[in-house]
Amino acid sequence: DAGVTQSPTHLIKTRGQHVTLRCSPISGHKSVSWYQQVLGQGPQFIFQYYEKEERGRGNFPDRFSARQFPNYSSELNVNALLLGDSALYLCASSLRGSGNNEQFFGPGTRLTVL
């Protein structure tokens, strides 16, 4: 079975631009979460979507938005990119929204903002 997939793997943008990152969960999983990992730190929670509804949001500005599609894939959008948005963006897939619920991560998208 395919694991969590993310695209693209790498991306270079300039300040002020917009970016869209994509994630496909494990087949049968209905929850997708997004995390940002800057160099030297643990991942930080950005969003969780479950059954196509936003279930949680971390401490990130409104420039960050996301959505989940009927096939449970998800997009993360970041507007007006800043240098500080340079990071590894990770997508996690799980069967349920919370509780007894193991999460599985994709390979990530490495975003560089120049």
Added chain:
Amino acid sequence: GIQVEQSPPDLILQEGANSTLRCNFSDSVNNLQWFHQNPWGQLINLFYIPSGTKQNGRLSATTVATERYSLLYISSSQTTDSGVYFCAVEPGSSNTGKLIFGQGTTLQVKP
């Protein structure tokens, strides 16, 4: 919010040595996972262990939820065990599945 602390921050071992990594958390949790992050950034699931003890080959983990800590044991370490090990918890008060990560333990295994 819940605090997750991992120790030690860095660990250097000779191949064949054993090690114990610790994760302390400040409140009740629904979920606790251990991950190994490889040099390419991929988080590899090691254990899903909100309580109890599990073993998988040379690795084992124990979570004592009532005392708010978890331990990851690595026996007979190999150079391929090098990388960053993260503990992550879902707070017991959460209904979002949000994982809170520790800062990680960076392990280097020398041949």
